Structure formats: structure tokens, C-alpha cells
Amino acid sequence: MKLNVKALLTIAVVVIVALVGVIVYQQLQLSEAQKQIAKLEAPVAKLRVGFVYVSPIGDAGWTYQHDRARKVMEKALGARVETKYVENVPEGAEATRVIRELAASGYKLIFTTSFGYMNPTIKVAKQFPDTFFEHNSGYKRAKNVSTYLARFYEGRYLTGIVAGKMTKSNVIGYVAAFPIPEVVRGINAFTMGLRSVNPAAEVKVIWVNSWFDPGREREAADALIAQGADIVTHHTDSTATTLAAEEAGVFSIGYHSDMSKYGANAHLTASTHDWSAYYIKRVNDVLDGAWKSEDVWWGIKDGMVKLARLNPAVPKAVADLVAERKQAIAAGTLHPFAGPVRSQDGEVRVPAGQTMADEELLRMDWYVEGVLGKLPK
Amino acid sequence: MWVKLEPRAEPSRAMIYVSPLLAAGLTLATGFVVFTVLGFDPLAAFHAFFVAPIDDLYGWGELGLKVAPLSLCAMGLAVGFRANVWNIGAEGQLTLGAICGGGLALAFPDTESAWLLPGMIAAGVVGGMAWAAIPAFLKTHFNANEILVSLMLTYVAALFLSYLVFGPWRDPQGFGFPETRQFQDAATLPIVLDGTRLHAGMPIALAVLALGWVFMMRSFLGYQIRVAGLAGGAAQYAGFSHKRMVWIGLLAGGGAAGIAGVGEAAGPIGQLLPSISPGYGFAAIIVAFVGRLHPVGILLASMLMALLYLGGEAAQMNLGLPSAVTGVFQGTLLFFLLASDVLINFRLRVVRRAPGRVAPTERAT
Numbered sequence: 001m002k003l004n005v006k007a008l009l010t011i012a013v014v015v016i017v018a019l020v021g022v023i024v025y026q027q028l029q030l031s032e033a034q035k036q037i038a039k040l041e042a043p044v045a046k047l048r049v050g051f052v053y054v055s056p057i058g059d060a061g062w063t064y065q066h067d068r069a070r071k072v073m074e075k076a077l078g079a080r081v082e083t084k085y086v087e088n089v090p091e092g093a094e095a096t097r098v099i100r101e102l103a104a105s106g107y108k109l110i111f112t113t114s115f116g117y118m119n120p121t122i123k124v125a126k127q128f129p130d131t132f133f134e135h136n137s138g139y140k141r142a143k144n145v146s147t148y149l150a151r152f153y154e155g156r157y158l159t160g161i162v163a164g165k166m167t168k169s170n171v172i173g174y175v176a177a178f179p180i181p182e183v184v185r186g187i188n189a190f191t192m193g194l195r196s197v198n199p200a201a202e203v204k205v206i207w208v209n210s211w212f213d214p215g216r217e218r219e220a221a222d223a224l225i226a227q228g229a230d231i232v233t234h235h236t237d238s239t240a241t242t243l244a245a246e247e248a249g250v251f252s253i254g255y256h257s258d259m260s261k262y263g264a265n266a267h268l269t270a271s272t273h274d275w276s277a278y279y280i281k282r283v284n285d286v287l288d289g290a291w292k293s294e295d296v297w298w299g300i301k302d303g304m305v306k307l308a309r310l311n312p313a314v315p316k317a318v319a320d321l322v323a324e325r326k327q328a329i330a331a332g333t334l335h336p337f338a339g340p341v342r343s344q345d346g347e348v349r350v351p352a353g354q355t356m357a358d359e360e361l362l363r364m365d366w367y368v369e370g371v372l373g374k375l376p377k
Numbered sequence: 378m379w380v381k382l383e384p385r386a387e388p389s390r391a392m393i394y395v396s397p398l399l400a401a402g403l404t405l406a407t408g409f410v411v412f413t414v415l416g417f418d419p420l421a422a423f424h425a426f427f428v429a430p431i432d433d434l435y436g437w438g439e440l441g442l443k444v445a446p447l448s449l450c451a452m453g454l455a456v457g458f459r460a461n462v463w464n465i466g467a468e469g470q471l472t473l474g475a476i477c478g479g480g481l482a483l484a485f486p487d488t489e490s491a492w493l494l495p496g497m498i499a500a501g502v503v504g505g506m507a508w509a510a511i512p513a514f515l516k517t518h519f520n521a522n523e524i525l526v527s528l529m530l531t532y533v534a535a536l537f538l539s540y541l542v543f544g545p546w547r548d549p550q551g552f553g554f555p556e557t558r559q560f561q562d563a564a565t566l567p568i569v570l571d572g573t574r575l576h577a578g579m580p581i582a583l584a585v586l587a588l589g590w591v592f593m594m595r596s597f598l599g600y601q602i603r604v605a606g607l608a609g610g611a612a613q614y615a616g617f618s619h620k621r622m623v624w625i626g627l628l629a630g631g632g633a634a635g636i637a638g639v640g641e642a643a644g645p646i647g648q649l650l651p652s653i654s655p656g657y658g659f660a661a662i663i664v665a666f667v668g669r670l671h672p673v674g675i676l677l678a679s680m681l682m683a684l685l686y687l688g689g690e691a692a693q694m695n696l697g698l699p700s701a702v703t704g705v706f707q708g709t710l711l712f713f714l715l716a717s718d719v720l721i722n723f724r725l726r727v728v729r730r731a732p733g734r735v736a737p738t739e740r741a742t
Contacts, residue, residue, distance in 0.1 A: 056700055086693050088700040090655045093645035096574070096692055097439050102434075105694070114592060115554060118651065139552050179543065180554045209539065267704050 032283060035084065047287055049073075050078075050107035052098055053084040054114035055212055055301030060257035062211070062273075063087065066113045066136075069275035070321055076280050091116025103128040109286050111279070112136065112306055115182075132169065132281035132291050134140060134282060137182065139362070142291055152182075153189035153361070154329050155271030157336035158307055159253045160193025163266050166251055166319040169253045170201040173224025175234035175241050176330040178213045181364045183235045189336045191370040197321070201336060203371045205227060212237040218244050223242070225250055231268070235290045240269055251311075269306035277303050297358070301330040342369040382723045384665040389721055392645055396717035403717070404710040412704065417696055425695045426688035426706070429602060436687070438573025442645060443683035445469070445582040446637035446654065448675050449660030452582075452589040453633025455670040457626030459593065460602040461609065464627050466512065466527030468658025469534035470505040474635025475642040476502030479557065479649045482564035482642075483546060489563045497564060498581070499637050504637020505630045513627040517620040523627065531658070539651050546649065557649040566644045578640030583676075585633055590672040598625065634658055655686070667714050685710065 051070050053063040074083050089098045093266035095117045102110050103124055111134045112121045117332060125133045125145045133145040138264035141147055163172050172194060176183050191203050204227060206220040217236050221244035224232050233253035234241040238264040245252035246263035253258070254270030278298065285291040298304035307326070311318050328341065337356035341349045344367045350356050367375050405423065428434050450467040459462045479500035486494060511530060515521035539555070548558040566576035593599040605612040605622045613619065641653050645698040664682050668674030689703035 014577070084694065086690060092650050092655075093442070093653055096645060097687075098694075100435075101690070101694060117558065119556075178555060180555060192614075245561070284459065358404070362552055376608065 036297050043099070046080060046082045046104075046105045047109060047283060049081050049083045050102035050110040050243060051083065051285060052089050052102070052110070052112045052117060053085055053087040053093065054089060054091065054116070054235065055174075056088050056328075058261055058266060060239055060262070061255075065111070065256055065273045066111070066275055071110075073279040073283060076276075077283055077287075077360040085113050092120070099124045100127065101132075103131045108132060109283060109291075110338055132282075133287055135328040141295060143293055144375050146292075146294045146296065148294075150300075150304040151297055152271060152273070152305055153336055154299045156186045156189040157193035157329070158326055159233065159269055159271050160190040160195075160241045161197050161322055161325060162310070162314060162318060163190070163233070163251075163253060164196070164198035164322070165196040165267060166314065167198065167201055167231050169230040170198065171228045171229070171230065172201060173221065173229030173232035174205045175220045175224070175232065175236055176205050176207050177236050178209060179207060179365075181362060184194050184367070184375065185361060185364045186235050187371060188364065188368040191368050192336050192341070193325075194369045201370070205371060205373055207376060208236060210236070214238040214240040221245065224236035224363040237343075241269045251313075254308060256314075259262050260308060265311075265313075267308075268314060272306045272308050274303055274306050277307075278348055287361070299329070300326060301332070303365045312358050316318075331349070343367065344369055378730060381726050381728045382719070385722055385724050388458045389724070392721045396720050397714065399720070400713035403713045404706075405506040407709050407713075410711075411702070412481045414628065415702065417698060421545075422692060422696060422698065422706075425686060425692040425698075426703075429691040429695060430687035434570070435573050435686075436646075438570050438575035439687055440680065440683045441573075441575045441579045442571070443657075443686055443690055444676070444679045445576075445640055445642035446657040447579040447661055447664050447679035449582045449585055449637040449640070449659050449680055450630075451664040451675045451679060452586055452672060454661055455665045455668070455672075455675060456589065456593065456629035458601065458665055459512040459606045460622040460626045461606045462623050462626030463524045464509065464512070464527050464533045464630040464666055465524050465662065466509070466529075466632055466652060466658070467637075468656065469527070469531030470631040470634035471506045471638040471641070471654055471658045472531070472534040472538050473504040473631075474638025474640075475649065475653045476541065477501055477635070478535075478639030479560070479642040480541075481547075482560045483557055483649075485564075486558070486561065489561070490676050491563070493563045494566065494643065497643055498636060501635040501639030502632045503635070505631040506574065506639065507631070509627040509631025509634075510624075513624050516617050516623050516627075516681070527627070535652070538649070538653070542649055542651050548648075555651050558647045559661070560643060564643055566628070567649055568723070576640070576644040578637075578644050581592060581636060581640070583638060586676055593672070628639035633741045634661075663711055663715075666718075667711065671716070681710075 051066065053066060055063045057063050057067045070083055070085060074081060086098050089095050091114060098113060099110060099120055103370060109132045113136040115137045115204035118135055118140055119132050121135045122140050122142060122145060127143050129144055131144060135145060135147050135150050138147050174187055176187060187205060189201065194201050194203065195246065204224055206224060208216040208220050210216060217238050221232050221241040225244065225248045225365065230253040232241050232245050234255055237256065239259050242252040242254055242259045242263040245266035251268050252263055252266040253268050254272060258270050258272055259268040281288035325334060335355040337350060339354045340352045340358065343349050384709045395672060409419045412422045431440055431465035441548050450471060454464055454467055480495045481500045506529060510527035512523040515526050518525045543555045545559045548556050566578055567578060569575055571575055601617040602622055602625065603614065604616055637657060642649055646653060660682055663676060668678035685707045689700065689707060692698040693700055
């Protein structure tokens, strides 16, 4: 059969033009209708709250928890706020522009949720003295810049107890991002909890030098399992470690988010973050004119650190022990770094009867006894 | 086969100007469909991508802030690409430039000397060139593939920077976080446009572009490079040294990327971080080709690329467009731009019956 190519092409072009025409027409109608609606809705003065995220929101992880809290906050405050987020914003020079853009577009309270946003936040805050900024995990503050962080180590300590009771091989694998105090503190707190119930257990750490790299996290988890770890945990953003454990038939302990749907059998529990109470409080502070620059470090007591549901494989006695220690931490009668705390080489860093001061916790750059290998400096 | 690509006897003059328009049209049409299907207002999306980022002076400053490193890297790469020297490692050379320039600032924490900045830029050039000299040396002595070597060195450079920032150069007052201390004023590029972040890197980039134009179009060496790229055999016959082309191509790319690296470290960042570039060195490869390896084209192409970087954020902020969708849209534009350029050297011909089609009976054996 002979086809007339020119005729076909002409028809195709006509069809495409017609389609585009119809869509344009509909769009114009639609935007007209939207304008009408906008006119009808009376303008209400709302507090505009901006969020800057370092990675895409995804289904689990650091940014996911922040966005979850944003939604809870938005729901709680209803018509009084309007929120907006920008995801996947690189740290450094890029961040300055995004934060400034939010401030310039009338966002009066801006949460910047990654350590690398610290200097950008401070820079922008100088230019917008009437805007309130909240930087997550940094140490620089200003009149209009607060910092906030969670005592993640309290959750780590509790998950360490679960690991100590559940391990058979007495080797726990730990996939870690970067050797900064935040991560080291988590490893140490986990180890303190672990050895408080099982002094023979030890922790092997693999550094992947990335916050989010599912490929490398997976390789590291596989390597740790191959080296005899029967429980793996992680201080990275993806679900790779839990997935690796599920496939290898060992246990895992999640971080940031409840990752149980990625490892129904493997996932023992997770240390999770819940920023919603803090976000609601800070928004209310701005609305009430009571916002002050602060340095907030909340933990289990304030609900900023939580434990995910325990796997049914965890015996009741262990669950009770965890609940009891959790109570004690909340009540202030138990501190994960209560002395005696020894470093790897046996040196006593915190004598018996004392607990580690916050300044010491914030600068932590050494491993406690029970962690294997050397901390990269 | 109904449509066939056929080489043109001569590049089409008309297509040189029509192809970008064609690409723009196709991108808008595709974007229109994609945004509509996803439930976003396409006109608002186009506005967010192409207008919103530069509707005030600050926006233009931000544009310039990205044009500077992009055009610097692309100009340097274009010299090599013209000579068929494929340097893919501008990102790594940029990193080394930042390390060397930034290292100088860290080494003299107290100096307020006016010579510090020029010294940092010079150090950046040397660093970038040194990094590019590795693939050049391996290429000229062992015929190692410069594409692979330069690309792989990018990762080495990134790890080297990580090592320094996590280790010996870490700010002792920084609570162990991976950052160097912030540079003093004398080590920070001055702002050239008040009320913006646009720094002296932009005029430097323009100067390098002008220099690139003079070098490529007016110097004998530039002529040799162009000949080597267009007709390697002819260049050999004329006695133009191939090794020399490799060295010049790579060193030009490394030096320019090194300046871009200093510009980032001493410009908007003001310190060294584990990562100092959002991929300018790689984006510059696209910029160089979209700009057709010509300085003016590179300037325009880097403006477009910079706008895409900014527009992606504006689209997120104004429309709530997910960052993945903005990435798709940006990719579409670049794809159409490069694809349309094929029409300069090829023409589309509609073939009624494909010649040389294998008859079904023959295939049955």
C-alpha cells in the first residue's frame, strides 16, 4: 500500500496544532476561573512559613521527617499559616539564594534543615532583621536566628539496648555517613546502650562519606553482614541498610524514620525524629510575638526523639526494659553517657557518678569502649 | 524508514539560526504538555522558569554569579574540544583551583594585603592546570584516554577536598564540622553590583571569554588548534604538533576551571566546604556545545544554563513543582538544543520507500 507521506504529515501537524489549541483555550478558561475564585476569597493575613530541605522528600529519612512535621504543623494551625518548602537545595552558595528568596517573598519564619545551611542562614538573616530564622543542627545564632537539634543519642542508646538483647554473634554493624560529632555521638550512645545489657557485644563501623548514597550504603551493610554482624544499623538517609538486612535474613535498626515497611522481618525498631511539636511551638511564638533566639536541644522527654514500634520478634521482657529505661531518660534519672565512660584505649572520660556535659557531647571526636576500628581524623 | 538523515554538502547557514528557535519551540510544546498533564498551569510554569528568576536586579546578579563559573569552564573546555581533546574533568580542575586558591587564603589568615586575591587566582590557575596536566602527560606519553583520566580525576579531586576539609584544614572552632574557617575580607572577591552577590569573578570571566576569542580566532596557535580539530591529517601534514595541541587543550581547560574554582570559594561561599560546586564543570560541557564552542555562543549558553538552575528553584517556590519535574524540563531543553543542531549538517529527507530493505524471503534463511 502506498501512503502519501505529505498528507500524513499535514494531518499530524493539524492534529497537534488543534490539540495544543484546545489545551491553551482550556487553560485560559481555567486561569480566568481561578482569578474569579481568588477575588471571592477575602485575603486573610497569614504567617508564611518557609522550609529549605537538603534532599528530595522521598518516602523516609531526614528530610521526610521534617516535611512530615511541616504537614502536622500546617494542620494544627490551619488558616493562620501558609507553608512552603524548597527541596533538594545544595548546601553552600545555592542555599543563600533560596533562603533569601523565601525571606524576600514574605516568609517571616524560615526553617533551614541542614548543617550546611548555617553560614547562608546567618548571612541572609543579617539582611532581613524582621524575619525569624531557625537553623537545624548548627551552632551559630543571631538575634533573629535560633538553632534547634534533637538529642538523637537518647534514641540511639535505647536502640542499643534492643540490639544488645537480640544479637547472637555479638557483632553489630553500623553504616555511618561522616565522622562529625553528631554521628560519632550516635555511635557511642548506641554502644553505651548495647554494652549496658551485653558487655561482650561490639560495634563495627563503615564510613560511606555520604549522607545519601543507597549504593554505597548497601555495599557497606552487605560487607558488615559478611563480617558476622547479625544486626545492622545506620546513620545515613536511605533504606538501603534495612533492605540489605531483610534480604540477608538478619536484623536491622532504622534511623530518622520508621523503616519497618522496608523490612517486615528485619526491622527491630528505629530511632526517629519528630519535629512537629517544636514547629508548632515556634510558629505560635511568632504569632504571639513571643519568638526569641534560642538554642534548643530537645530529647525523649519533649517527644522530639521517638522509638518506632518494636518488631514482634522482640521479647516482652526486652520491650519492658526499653520502656523502663525510656521512662528513666525522660525523667532525667538516666543519662546515656553516665560515668564511668571509657574511651577505646581504656581512658576514663567520665568518672562514675558524673554525666557528660553538653559541651563535651557537642564536640565528641573519640570512640567509647566497644567500638572497633579507628575514628578517621 | 520514512525519514532519513542525509548529510548536507555544506552546513546550512539558515539552520544555524533556525535550530535554536526550533529547539525553543519544541521545548515549550513539550513543557506545555508535561505541565498540563501533571496539573500545573504551563504559562505560570514558563513564567517561573524564564521570567521570575530575573525580574529584579538581585536576580540578574544571581544569574551572573552562575554565568561566571559556567562560561569560564566552558571557554577553557572549548579550546580543547576544538582540537578534539576531550577534557571531561573540568569539575575536578575547578575543585583543585578552589583548593589551591583557598589554601593560600588559609595559609595567610592575618594578611590584609591587596596581593592576596591576585595570588589566590594565580594559585587557582596553577592548581587547575596541574590537575589537567596529568591527563595531558598520560595522553602524550602513554596515549591514555584523556576522557577517562580527566573524568576519574574529578572524583580524586573531590575526595582530596573532603580529606582536607574533614582533616587538616578543618576549622578548629567549628565543633568538628567539615568546614574551613571563613576567609578574611582580603581573601574575598569584592562585590561589583551593589545589592547583589555578583562578585569580581564575572568581569574576570568576560575577560577570559574575550581572550579566548582572540586566541582562537586571531592567533596562529588558535588557527592550528582549529585545523587539528577539523582535519587532523592536514594538521599533521602541515607540521602542527599533535602533542602540543593536547597540552594546550587540557591546560586551557584546567586553568580556566581553576579560576572558576577560586571564584566560588572566594566568592559566594567564602570558605572551603566538602563540596564547592553544584556540578558547574559538567554543566559546562553542555554549555560549550550548546554555545557551539564559540565565545559569544558560550556566553549566551551559560546564561541559559544559569537561568535553568535558577528557574528550577523558582518553579518549586512559586508553583510547588517537584524538583524531579524541573529536572526533566531542563533536560528536555538541552536535549532539543543539541538535537536540533544536527540539522545544521544534516537534512531530513522523507523517503517513500526505504532503500536496501531486506526482503522477508531472504531473512527467512
